[in-house]
Amino acid sequence: MGKTTVGKAMGDISAKGHDVAHAAKDVAHAASDKAKAMLPGKPSELHGPSPNPHTNLLIADVALRGSAMLARRAVEHGLLGSKYAPRKAKAILRGRTFGETLFHTAIARVATRSVPGAILVGGGLLAKTLYDRSKSHAARVEGEEDLHKMAEKGEE
Known part of the structure:
Protein backbone atom coordinates (compact mmCIF):
# COMPACT_ATOMS: atom_id res chain seq x y z
CA MET A 1 0.00 0.00 0.00
CA GLY A 2 1.29 3.41 -0.91
CA LYS A 3 1.03 6.55 1.12
CA THR A 4 -1.96 7.72 -0.83
CA THR A 5 -3.79 4.42 -0.36
CA VAL A 6 -3.13 4.40 3.41
CA GLY A 7 -4.14 8.03 3.72
CA LYS A 8 -7.31 7.36 1.75
CA ALA A 9 -8.13 4.31 3.91
CA MET A 10 -7.58 6.34 7.09
CA GLY A 11 -9.80 9.06 5.71
CA ASP A 12 -12.54 6.50 4.97
CA ILE A 13 -12.31 5.10 8.51
CA SER A 14 -12.36 8.61 9.94
CA ALA A 15 -15.38 9.52 7.83
CA LYS A 16 -17.20 6.36 8.90
CA GLY A 17 -16.42 7.12 12.55
CA HIS A 18 -17.73 10.61 12.00
CA ASP A 19 -20.91 9.19 10.43
CA VAL A 20 -21.39 6.80 13.36
CA ALA A 21 -20.96 9.66 15.82
CA HIS A 22 -23.56 11.71 13.92
CA ALA A 23 -25.94 8.75 13.84
CA ALA A 24 -25.57 8.23 17.61
CA LYS A 25 -26.12 11.92 18.18
CA ASP A 26 -29.25 11.84 16.02
CA VAL A 27 -30.62 8.86 17.98
CA ALA A 28 -29.95 10.67 21.28
CA HIS A 29 -31.71 13.81 20.01
CA ALA A 30 -34.68 11.75 18.84
CA ALA A 31 -34.97 10.08 22.28
CA SER A 32 -34.66 13.46 23.98
CA ASP A 33 -37.33 14.95 21.70
CA LYS A 34 -39.63 12.00 22.44
CA ALA A 35 -39.12 12.43 26.20
CA LYS A 36 -39.76 16.16 25.93
CA ALA A 37 -42.97 15.52 23.98
CA MET A 38 -44.23 13.26 26.78
CA LEU A 39 -43.83 15.96 29.45
CA PRO A 40 -46.43 18.70 29.80
CA GLY A 41 -45.30 22.28 29.20
CA LYS A 42 -41.94 23.51 28.00
CA PRO A 43 -38.85 21.56 29.04
CA SER A 44 -37.33 24.73 30.45
CA GLU A 45 -40.27 25.16 32.84
CA LEU A 46 -39.90 23.57 36.26
CA HIS A 47 -42.99 21.97 37.70
CA GLY A 48 -43.60 23.48 41.11
CA PRO A 49 -44.76 26.68 42.73
CA SER A 50 -41.39 28.39 42.35
CA PRO A 51 -39.06 28.66 39.38
CA ASN A 52 -36.19 27.98 41.81
CA PRO A 53 -35.71 24.20 42.24
CA HIS A 54 -34.12 24.66 45.66
CA THR A 55 -37.21 26.51 46.90
CA ASN A 56 -39.42 23.73 45.52
CA LEU A 57 -37.35 21.16 47.40
CA LEU A 58 -37.73 23.18 50.61
CA ILE A 59 -41.49 23.42 50.10
CA ALA A 60 -41.77 19.67 49.53
CA ASP A 61 -39.63 18.93 52.60
CA VAL A 62 -41.71 21.18 54.86
CA ALA A 63 -44.96 19.73 53.51
CA LEU A 64 -43.82 16.13 54.02
CA ARG A 65 -42.41 16.71 57.49
CA GLY A 66 -45.49 18.68 58.53
CA SER A 67 -47.88 16.00 57.34
CA ALA A 68 -45.79 13.30 59.04
CA MET A 69 -45.92 15.28 62.29
CA LEU A 70 -49.71 15.64 62.05
CA ALA A 71 -50.09 11.92 61.32
CA ARG A 72 -47.85 11.05 64.29
CA ARG A 73 -49.91 13.24 66.62
CA ALA A 74 -53.15 11.68 65.37
CA VAL A 75 -51.81 8.18 66.02
CA GLU A 76 -50.56 9.16 69.49
CA HIS A 77 -53.91 10.73 70.39
CA GLY A 78 -55.71 7.67 69.02
CA LEU A 79 -53.62 5.28 71.12
CA LEU A 80 -54.02 7.30 74.30
CA GLY A 81 -57.58 8.38 73.56
CA SER A 82 -58.88 4.84 73.63
CA LYS A 83 -58.04 4.57 77.32
CA TYR A 84 -57.81 8.14 78.65
Whole structure:
Protein backbone atom coordinates (compact mmCIF):
# COMPACT_ATOMS: atom_id res chain seq x y z
CA MET A 1 0.00 0.00 0.00
CA GLY A 2 1.29 3.41 -0.91
CA LYS A 3 1.03 6.55 1.12
CA THR A 4 -1.96 7.72 -0.83
CA THR A 5 -3.79 4.42 -0.36
CA VAL A 6 -3.13 4.40 3.41
CA GLY A 7 -4.14 8.03 3.72
CA LYS A 8 -7.31 7.36 1.75
CA ALA A 9 -8.13 4.31 3.91
CA MET A 10 -7.58 6.34 7.09
CA GLY A 11 -9.80 9.06 5.71
CA ASP A 12 -12.54 6.50 4.97
CA ILE A 13 -12.31 5.10 8.51
CA SER A 14 -12.36 8.61 9.94
CA ALA A 15 -15.38 9.52 7.83
CA LYS A 16 -17.20 6.36 8.90
CA GLY A 17 -16.42 7.12 12.55
CA HIS A 18 -17.73 10.61 12.00
CA ASP A 19 -20.91 9.19 10.43
CA VAL A 20 -21.39 6.80 13.36
CA ALA A 21 -20.96 9.66 15.82
CA HIS A 22 -23.56 11.71 13.92
CA ALA A 23 -25.94 8.75 13.84
CA ALA A 24 -25.57 8.23 17.61
CA LYS A 25 -26.12 11.92 18.18
CA ASP A 26 -29.25 11.84 16.02
CA VAL A 27 -30.62 8.86 17.98
CA ALA A 28 -29.95 10.67 21.28
CA HIS A 29 -31.71 13.81 20.01
CA ALA A 30 -34.68 11.75 18.84
CA ALA A 31 -34.97 10.08 22.28
CA SER A 32 -34.66 13.46 23.98
CA ASP A 33 -37.33 14.95 21.70
CA LYS A 34 -39.63 12.00 22.44
CA ALA A 35 -39.12 12.43 26.20
CA LYS A 36 -39.76 16.16 25.93
CA ALA A 37 -42.97 15.52 23.98
CA MET A 38 -44.23 13.26 26.78
CA LEU A 39 -43.83 15.96 29.45
CA PRO A 40 -46.43 18.70 29.80
CA GLY A 41 -45.30 22.28 29.20
CA LYS A 42 -41.94 23.51 28.00
CA PRO A 43 -38.85 21.56 29.04
CA SER A 44 -37.33 24.73 30.45
CA GLU A 45 -40.27 25.16 32.84
CA LEU A 46 -39.90 23.57 36.26
CA HIS A 47 -42.99 21.97 37.70
CA GLY A 48 -43.60 23.48 41.11
CA PRO A 49 -44.76 26.68 42.73
CA SER A 50 -41.39 28.39 42.35
CA PRO A 51 -39.06 28.66 39.38
CA ASN A 52 -36.19 27.98 41.81
CA PRO A 53 -35.71 24.20 42.24
CA HIS A 54 -34.12 24.66 45.66
CA THR A 55 -37.21 26.51 46.90
CA ASN A 56 -39.42 23.73 45.52
CA LEU A 57 -37.35 21.16 47.40
CA LEU A 58 -37.73 23.18 50.61
CA ILE A 59 -41.49 23.42 50.10
CA ALA A 60 -41.77 19.67 49.53
CA ASP A 61 -39.63 18.93 52.60
CA VAL A 62 -41.71 21.18 54.86
CA ALA A 63 -44.96 19.73 53.51
CA LEU A 64 -43.82 16.13 54.02
CA ARG A 65 -42.41 16.71 57.49
CA GLY A 66 -45.49 18.68 58.53
CA SER A 67 -47.88 16.00 57.34
CA ALA A 68 -45.79 13.30 59.04
CA MET A 69 -45.92 15.28 62.29
CA LEU A 70 -49.71 15.64 62.05
CA ALA A 71 -50.09 11.92 61.32
CA ARG A 72 -47.85 11.05 64.29
CA ARG A 73 -49.91 13.24 66.62
CA ALA A 74 -53.15 11.68 65.37
CA VAL A 75 -51.81 8.18 66.02
CA GLU A 76 -50.56 9.16 69.49
CA HIS A 77 -53.91 10.73 70.39
CA GLY A 78 -55.71 7.67 69.02
CA LEU A 79 -53.62 5.28 71.12
CA LEU A 80 -54.02 7.30 74.30
CA GLY A 81 -57.58 8.38 73.56
CA SER A 82 -58.88 4.84 73.63
CA LYS A 83 -58.04 4.57 77.32
CA TYR A 84 -57.81 8.14 78.65
CA ALA A 85 -59.97 11.22 78.46
CA PRO A 86 -58.90 13.59 75.65
CA ARG A 87 -57.77 16.21 78.16
CA LYS A 88 -55.55 13.73 80.01
CA ALA A 89 -54.18 12.35 76.72
CA LYS A 90 -53.15 15.88 75.68
CA ALA A 91 -51.55 16.46 79.06
CA ILE A 92 -49.61 13.18 78.77
CA LEU A 93 -48.26 14.16 75.35
CA ARG A 94 -47.33 17.65 76.54
CA GLY A 95 -45.59 16.18 79.58
CA ARG A 96 -42.92 14.36 77.58
CA THR A 97 -39.40 15.57 78.21
CA PHE A 98 -37.15 16.83 75.46
CA GLY A 99 -34.82 13.91 76.13
CA GLU A 100 -37.63 11.40 75.58
CA THR A 101 -38.54 13.07 72.31
CA LEU A 102 -34.92 12.99 71.12
CA PHE A 103 -34.55 9.35 72.16
CA HIS A 104 -37.71 8.32 70.32
CA THR A 105 -36.58 10.25 67.22
CA ALA A 106 -33.15 8.62 67.29
CA ILE A 107 -34.64 5.14 67.66
CA ALA A 108 -37.03 5.78 64.76
CA ARG A 109 -34.18 6.99 62.55
CA VAL A 110 -32.04 3.95 63.33
CA ALA A 111 -35.01 1.74 62.47
CA THR A 112 -35.78 3.46 59.17
CA ARG A 113 -32.27 3.97 57.80
CA SER A 114 -31.17 0.36 57.36
CA VAL A 115 -32.35 -3.22 57.50
CA PRO A 116 -29.99 -4.11 60.37
CA GLY A 117 -31.26 -1.06 62.26
CA ALA A 118 -34.86 -2.11 61.69
CA ILE A 119 -34.06 -5.63 62.89
CA LEU A 120 -32.25 -4.30 65.96
CA VAL A 121 -34.98 -1.85 66.94
CA GLY A 122 -37.79 -4.27 66.09
CA GLY A 123 -36.11 -7.01 68.11
CA GLY A 124 -35.63 -4.68 71.05
CA LEU A 125 -39.27 -3.61 70.96
CA LEU A 126 -40.39 -7.22 70.71
CA ALA A 127 -38.21 -8.17 73.69
CA LYS A 128 -39.56 -5.23 75.72
CA THR A 129 -43.14 -6.17 74.85
CA LEU A 130 -42.60 -9.80 75.83
CA TYR A 131 -40.92 -8.73 79.06
CA ASP A 132 -43.80 -6.37 79.88
CA ARG A 133 -46.33 -9.12 79.16
CA SER A 134 -44.51 -11.53 81.47
CA LYS A 135 -44.70 -8.91 84.22
CA SER A 136 -48.07 -7.57 83.08
CA HIS A 137 -49.38 -6.33 86.40
CA ALA A 138 -46.15 -4.64 87.48
CA ALA A 139 -45.61 -3.19 83.99
CA ARG A 140 -49.17 -1.83 83.87
CA VAL A 141 -48.76 -0.14 87.27
CA GLU A 142 -45.36 1.28 86.31
CA GLY A 143 -46.71 2.57 83.00
CA GLU A 144 -49.73 4.15 84.64
CA GLU A 145 -47.48 5.92 87.17
CA ASP A 146 -45.21 7.24 84.39
CA LEU A 147 -48.15 8.52 82.35
CA HIS A 148 -49.69 10.13 85.43
CA LYS A 149 -46.41 12.00 86.09
CA MET A 150 -46.26 13.08 82.44
CA ALA A 151 -49.84 14.33 82.61
CA GLU A 152 -49.05 16.33 85.76
CA LYS A 153 -46.07 17.95 83.98
CA GLY A 154 -48.22 18.69 80.93
CA GLU A 155 -50.94 20.40 82.98
CA GLU A 156 -48.48 22.79 84.62
